[in-house]
Amino acid sequence: MKVGLLLLTGGQGSRLGVPKHSLAHPAGPSWGGHLVAVFRVVFPEGPIQILGEPLSDHPELQVVADPRQGPAVALAHWATLPVPAVDLWWVVACDQVRWKAEELQAWVTQAQQADPACGRWVLGRSEGRLQPLGGLLPHGLRSALAASKLRSLWALAESLPHCILDNNLPGWRDVDTPEEKRCFEEESL
DSSP states (O other), rough: EEEEEEEEEOOOOOOSSGGGSSSSSSEEEOOOHHHHHHHHHTTTTEEEESSSSTTTTTOOOEOOOOOSSSHHHHHHHTTTTTOOOEEEEEEETTTTTTTOOOHHHHHHHHHHHHOTTSSSSSEEEEETTTEEEEEEEEEEEEEEHHTTTOOOHHHHHSSEEEEEOOOOOGOOOOOSSHHHHHHHHHHHH
């Protein structure tokens, strides 16, 4: 199975004072760079695209402009563009900084077991919260995604064939506030 990474880096970073993707990660240069490194351990040959702003620690990676109207609109825009053919795209936000390679592999294995034909957007639900970002989007759903006019990420996920898998992998817990950032940094020491 061929998997690609679509890393969302288009947020303004207003809650943390700077764009999240550029924040220093305890395990590597930046939050975005950490997710690239995790992906490359599991899928060393998989294509990587950045949706939003470039990563200073990975200037070689292809960047797709984000229309800055939220993640649903950004994903629909991305789906209109030519991309490498893969079976699945791991669509992850740059603030899901707790992912580790073994957890990504476990998540992909769980998703493959639930949807071996790669026909549904496999979403996670962790601690009762649905998480479209971090999910695995089949390449074959890109045309339906491109046709979407929905502005809500939740509505977009529900409009496409999908399945929801419960798990409590730490990677699902994103970091949105200064308090969550402090907790993340303390647990990484």
